[in-house]
Amino acid sequence: MGSFEYYKPESIAEAMALMEESGGKGVYIAGGTDVMVLIRQRKLSPGCLISLRNIGDLAYLDTSSGLAIGSGVTHNAIAKNDIIQTKYTALADATSKVGSLQIRNIATMGGNICNAAPSADTACPLLVLDARVVMAGKNGERSVPIDEFFLGPNRVALRPGEIVKGFEMPAFNERTGSAYIKHTRRQAMDLPMLGVAARVTIRIDGDQIGCRDALCGIENISDILKRFEDEKLVCEDVRIAMGVVAPRPMRAKKAEGALKGRVISEVLLQEIGEIAASECQPRDSIRGEAWYRRDMVKVLTKRAILRVVDRIIRPDDTIWPERLW
Numbered sequence: 040m041g042s043f044e045y046y047k048p049e050s051i052a053e054a055m056a057l058m059e060e061s062g063g064k065g066v067y068i069a070g071g072t073d074v075m076v077l078i079r080q081r082k083l084s085p086g087c088l089i090s091l092r093n094i095g096d097l098a099y100l101d102t103s104s105g106l107a108i109g110s111g112v113t114h115n116a117i118a119k120n121d122i123i124q125t126k127y128t129a130l131a132d133a134t135s136k137v138g139s140l141q142i143r144n145i146a147t148m149g150g151n152i153c154n155a156a157p158s159a160d161t162a163c164p165l166l167v168l169d170a171r172v173v174m175a176g177k178n179g180e181r182s183v184p185i186d187e188f189f190l191g192p193n194r195v196a197l198r199p200g201e202i203v204k205g206f207e208m209p210a211f212n213e214r215t216g217s218a219y220i221k222h223t224r225r226q227a228m229d230l231p232m233l234g235v236a237a238r239v240t241i242r243i244d245g246d247q248i249g250c251r252d253a254l255c256g257i258e259n260i261s262d263i264l265k266r267f268e269d270e271k272l273v274c275e276d277v278r279i280a281m282g283v284v285a286p287r288p289m290r291a292k293k294a295e296g297a298l299k300g301r302v303i304s305e306v307l308l309q310e311i312g313e314i315a316a317s318e319c320q321p322r323d324s325i326r327g328e329a330w331y332r333r334d335m336v337k338v339l340t341k342r343a344i345l346r347v348v349d350r351i352i353r354p355d356d357t358i359w360p361e362r363l364w
């Protein structure tokens with residue numbers, strides 16, 4: 040590993056000035072869990088490293104109106120936050136499963152999103168939670184929807200010298216929930232072979248207790264979905280996002296359109312899974328083959344939507360019938 044200068048600025052302005060001084064050859068480093076791997080693999084050779092860890096302005100987590108998270112907040116701090124666990128659950132699902140505890144204690148969500156790997160675990164939750172990426176640059180701050188931030192593998196919409204300041208998400212009502220399912224080859228630390236996130240807002244035109252009973256009784260999925268149909272459980276709004284099925288994390292917009300405003304049923308969820316699978320372009324890789332990823336999109340899309348509905352209807356229950364899905 041070569042040697043290079045390491046700077047620890049304490050403000051965004053100072054960090055950007057150091058980047059300018061380096062002639063754009065410097066590299067920002069947050070937790071370093073992607074950067075250091077690339078340096079060791081000799082895929083990255085920075086002029087200097089500019090650490091973002093001492094910048095207090097990147098370390099905020101504000102839940103007073105919607106959710107605002109600084110780019111320097113670690114996965115573990117996000118996963119442990121009560122409000123995120125209850126109201127932005129997909130994000131808690133994802134951040135609690137990134138790497139190991141040691142990685143989660145140092146790695147940041149900003150780094151995960153700026154590195155822009157198709158497998159980045161926090162990308163799909165941020166897509167379904169309608170996050171905006173706030174960036175600081177020479178000419179002040181600007182923000183873009185996260186969907187426009189990802190340009191391709193390891194390519195994002197940052198201009199030279201810009202720093203991601205944080206992420207902003209709106210508040211959602213109590214009939215809204217979210218989930219992220221990370222599908223891996225093994226239960227221990229692994230990057231996802233596939234990731235699917237969903238955010239759903241429901242309306243029950245029939246009997247709420249009937250729907251709740253269906254989830255508590257758990258005989259089989261067909262029974263649950265039949266009861267949802269009988270009680271007219273309507274999907275009022277929905278977002279579905281998929282990771283590792285295209286060069287960049289993506290929304291399944293056609294599937295969303297086909298589900299919005301309709302009563303949830305077995306036939307419909309089957310159809311939604313098929314549509315989502317038709318929207319993605321997975322490829323073969325060391326972690327899984329394209330046909331398997333595509334097939335699993337169908338399964339995980341249905342599973343993620345049902346998990347969200349369960350979370351909305353039974354917010355205080357911890358029993359989840361995962362073994363049945």
Ligand SMILES: Cc1cc2nc3c(=O)[nH]c(=O)nc-3n(C[C@H](O)[C@H](O)[C@H](O)COP(=O)(O)OP(=O)(O)OC[C@H]3O[C@@H](n4cnc5c(N)ncnc54)[C@H](O)[C@@H]3O)c2cc1C
Pocket residue numbers: 066067068069070071072073074075076091110111136137138139142145146147148149150151152153154158159160161197201202203204228229230231
């Ligand atoms: C053992 C191991 C296991 C892992 N497991 C997972 C996993 O399960 N899921 C997963 O998604 N990832 C995983 N990763 C990858 C990595 O941990 C995550 O992507 C992590 O979130 C990166 O954050 P960081 O703070 O360490 O980023 P860094 O390595 O510091 O930076 C990553 C990139 O982002 C840029 N950057 C960082 N912050 C900013 C900012 N505020 N503004 C502009 N640019 C910025 C850096 O210049 C760099 O290009 C794993 C890595 C390791 C080593």
